[in-house]
Amino acid sequence: MKTKSAAQDMLDVAIAGGGYVGLSLALALKQADPDLKVAVIDPKPGDALAKDPRASAIAAAACRMLDRLGVWQDIAAEAQPINEMIVTDSRLRDAVRPVFLTFGGDRESGEPFAHMVPNARMLPALHEAAAALGTEYLQPDGLHSFQVQPDCVVLHTDRGTERRARLLVAADGVRSRLRDLAGIRTVHWAYGQSGIVTTVAHERPHNGRAEEHFLPAGPFAILPLKGNRSSLVWTERTADAERLVRSDDFTFELELERRFGHHLGKLHLTGPRHAYPLGLTLARDFVRPRFALAGDAAHGIHPIAGQGLNMGFKDVAALAEVLVEARRLGQDLGAMDVLERYQRWRRFDTFQMGVVTDVLNRLFSNDVDLVRGVRDFGLGLVDRMPRLKTLFIREASGFAGPAPRLLAGEAI
Template sequence: MAKAAEIDTTYDVAIAGGGYVGLCLALALKKADSAMGVVVIDPKPMEILNKDPRASAIAAAASRMLDQLGVWNRIKDKAQPINEMIVTDSKLRDLVRPVFLTFGGEVTEGEPFAHMVPNGAMLPALYEASRALGVAFAAPDSATTFKTTVDEVTIELASGKVLRARLLVAADGVRSKLRDLAGIRTNHWDYGQSGIVTTVKHERPHNGRAEEHFLPAGPFAILPLTGNRSSLVWTESTADAKRLVESDEFTFELELERRFGHHLGKLELDGPRNAYPLGLTLAREFVKPRFALAGDAAHGIHPIAGQGLNMGFKDVAALAEVLVEARRLGQDVGAFDVLERYQRWRRFDAFQMGVVTDVLNRLFSNDNDFLRAARDFGLGLVDRMPGIKSSFIKEASGFAGPAPKLLSGEPI
C-alpha cells in the first residue's frame, strides 16, 4: 500500500468529500499535474471504503476516464457489462409485463454502453491510485467552516487543524453543508418516495440484461452483477419503503418476488437493505470565488435514468480540465473567471438532466390509465425508431454533448 502524503497546511485544491467524485477529481488533477497540491477531507476513515455494499452503473464514457486514470484495470474483473436493457410498464397485479422498449448493442466493438461496478471495488481503487500519486488525506476529519479572501480560502477542520488552498471544492453530497455555508441556494422538490437498495442472488443467469419495470409506485430496476446476482433500486412511497426495510425477511422477500417475477428462478437476499429519500436538488450556482460544487452537492436527481453517478463523473472531467489548463496558462485556479468556465460547461447539462428525470418520474410513477396508454404508445414508437434509440444509447453511454477529454479516453 502506498504511503499517504504528509498533511501540509497549504494546497492548490482542497476537496471536501472522499466519495467517487472527490477521489476521482483528486486523482485526475494529480495525474495531469504532479506539482499540484491536492488534499481530500472526509469524515470517514478511507480504509473502510471496501465495505460499501452498493454497486453503481458506470457509463462507457466514465469507464474510458477510469481507464485513462489507470484504475479501470484494477476493477474491470469485478465489473459486469450491461449487454441489454428492457423497459416494461405495468400494474403490480398484472400477470404479464409486455416489453415496450429494448436497448442493446455496443458503443464500439467490444465496448458495452455501461457496466455495473461494486462500490467496494471502485472506491478503494481510486483511493490507492490517488495516494500513490501523492494526494494528501485529512481523514477522518471534516471541514466545519471556511473563509475566502482575495488570494486564498482558509478551511477549519473539526480536528482543529487549519488548511489553506487556492480553491475549495465541495463534493460532500446532496445535503452539502459547505454549499450552505457558501450561501448557494438550491431548488428542491421532495418526491415523497424512497429508493430501496439491496442485492439478490437468483438461480438463473441474467446474461448481462438490465430491466426497468415501471410500476405505479415508481421504477423497479434490476441491474446485473457478476455471477447470478443483481443489484436492485426499488422505488416506493417513503412510508412503504420504511415499512418494507423494517419488515422481517420473509415479508420483504415476498414483496420483492411480486415485483421481481420468477424469470430468474428462486431469489435470495445477498446484502443489507437500505432506503434513501428521493428528490430533485439543483444548485442555483455551481461556483463562487475560490469555491466550486461537484457531484451531488451540485445536483441530486432521481435514479430513474441511472445518471446520477455519471453526471458526477462529468463534473470531475470538466472541472479537472478547466483547472489543469488554467495552471498551464499561469492562471489562478481559484479565480472566479476560471471557475465560470466550469459552470458554463456543466450547469445547463445538469439542469436539463434534472428536468428530464423529474418529468419521467412524474409521468411513470402513477396509476392513471390515460397516461399509461399515452406513455406506452410513446415507448413503442421509440422502440421502432432506430435513430431515436441510438440517441438514447449515446446519452446513456455519456457521449452526448461536448465531452471533456477524460470522458473520451484522452489525457488532459
C-alpha cells in the first residue's frame, strides 16, 4: 500500500470508506478505466482489514463480480459453497423442529447460490487488487467535512489536508456521518433486537448445509464455513443479547446448544462474540450534486434474508457501470443527470428488499399461535411449488431484475 502526499490534483472519484463496498467500487472503476483518478479515504489502518473474525454470505452474482474483478481466485480456497438450506419454525421448548422449507444449492449446474467467505481473506484481497491498479489510499485518515462547488467537491480530512474530486461516494456505513452532512434524510426504526455474531466448531460435518431456525425472539442462522465450523447470526431481544455476550463461555454455550441442537455433535466457540443492534435504515435519496451513497450508507436492513452485503455489491456494480459509461461519453461524473441514472437503478430494488425483510422479521419474530399457523402453512405451500422456489433461489442468487454487467460476470 502506498499513501501519496496531499497533492492538489483533481480526483475523479473519492470514496469515503475502505470496507467491502468502497474497495470493490475502487477496484471496479480502476479495472474498467485505469486512467480514472480514484482515492479511498478511511480512518482505519490498512492492516486492520486482516483482523475481522466474521464471515459473509456472498451470492452467486456477487461471486461472478468478484471473479471479473480478479479477486475470486484469492478467495475461493477459503470459500465454503452453500449446497443446501433448510428453514424451520419452532419454540425453544419444542423437542422436534419440523423442516417446512428446503432449498437446493444449485442455481445452475455447478454454481451454488451462495458461498460463505471469511472477511479476513476477502477484504485484503480487494485492498491489494485495487492498490495494484493505482488506487490512492489515505489511511488512517477520515473525512472531516466537504463543500460542494459547481465543478468539484472540496474534501477536508481529519489530518487537515484538502483534496478536490469530481464525485464523492459515501460508503461509510449505516450510521453515515457524510449522509447527514449532505442533508439526506432517512426512514429508520429499531427492532429492539440485536444480532449476535460468532463462530463455532462442531464434531460432525455440515456438508455445506445452511440452516435458519425461526424462533420467537428472531431468526437463528447457522452458516457453513470450511471444515467442521459454522458462522452464527443469532437474533435476540437486545437486553437478552447483551446479557449473553457478557456471560461466561459455559453459560453462552449452554444457551447456544438450546438453539443450535445436537445434530452436529459437541459445539465449541472458536471466535469472539459480538452483538449489533438491528433496525431498518433507508436513505430517502441516494444522490446529491457530486455526492452518492453506496452500501450500508444507503440501506441497512435486517439480516433475516442474508442480503445486506449483496445489496452493497449491487450498488457497486450499478454505480461503476454508470460512471464508466459517463466517462466514455465525456460527461461530468458528478453531474446530477449522471447520478440520477444510478439512483433510478438502485432505489426501488433497495426499498423493495427493505420492505420484504421488515415484513419477514415481524412475521417470524413472534409467538402468536394464529400467526405461526399461517406462516407455517405458507412455508409448506412454497416448499411444494418448484417454480416459486426457483424464483426465491434466483433472488437469493442475485440474478432477479435487470442486473449490471459485473453481476453477470461481464466487463463494463
